[in-house]
Amino acid sequence: MTSIEGLSLPLSFTEGAKAEIDLAALVETHARLLFRVAHSVLRSSAEAEDVVQDAFVRVLEHRNRLNDIRDMRVWLTRIAWNLAIDRRRRIRPDQFDERFADDLAANSATPHEALHEAQRIRRVLREMERLPRAEHHILLLSAIEDLSTAEIATVLGKTESAVRALLFRARTRLRERLEKGGA
């Protein structure tokens, strides 16, 4: 376990300064993407920010191996994704969906329409949760347009063709279920 003496990192001065500079650059570059990744799972800004912080704590623990990582962006995304999935298991599935749906529907013309829109959005989120896990995950990650199919495949440990097939299947199944229930 990497230890931290006081408030400084246990590295030599130059290595410590370099590590801190690299960490700050990583946070500046990737924090917002990781936030969107975590939020897609948790639908809560506070929880998502916690996940992002946990992800960078992991980076701090593995800072000696940062040079071995080829694709930092995908590595960080994978960490944030796994942390978000773990955290999702500990909370009620729809704990934060109501507020997310209300925020999304808030731009509707009238309060009546906003109410109906929020109900429809909540139903979509419920049906998304009911999808098979792989399809659900790919649907969430594909919503974040910053990630390419190759990156999604790396994060989820699948091939690109599998990602494309699962995404198509997820959309089709979601639409069928919603139409059957009458959105």
Add this chain to the structure above:
Amino acid sequence: MNNANYNANDTADTVDRVLAGLRDIEAPAGIERRILASLQQPATAYTSSARSSITSPLLWLAATAATIVAVTIWWNASRRPTHDLAIHPPITAMPSAAAPQQAADVTVSASRARKAQHTAVATQTAKNSQPEPITRPVAAATSDTLAASHPAPPLPLTEQEQLLLRILHKGDPIELASLNNDFRDRQPIRDAEDFQRFFKPPTAPHSAEATVDDQTAQQNQPDIEAQPAPEPEPNDIPQQ
């Protein structure tokens, strides 16, 4: 039919709206600054409850830390009687005529005074000491910092160091000798000398014999060339 189309369009629109909402969510302002600040304070946990209500959890945590330190100090002090007398006000025996309620009140007030004194000491101690770890993973990570002495962990071996260790373990004398700089620098000179020794240029007598042999070979060659051409076979002569 129209209703079905409307429902299908409505469904697709709602799905797209949800996915767009997930895509377009903006991170809160200052997230990078907060994350970097929290990473620089490893013992500070950053929970969502703390963000929503900052003051009360911090007060609770500070009170918990102060209580723990106070109990520890009280425990240590209670094992040292002379020191105990210096800190705590002496509780004299109550007169037998005093009511039990008064005795209880005095005891309670004395204990409260002790607790207040301990809390004051503990608060001061807590301020001076490192902050208490809050979450279990953070506590585990920072437990080493609270140890008496903490040398930095050794850095992993570089590739050159690993090669050196391999040579040492193998014990090959030639490889070991090659570690010596002087030996290594003189190696090309030794190789050149070996090469010269092996491919030594021929000496003078050897060169004179070689010249004679060459002349002999050259003399033999014209005899061969002077021999008449063999007569053609009778069968080769065309008959008319």
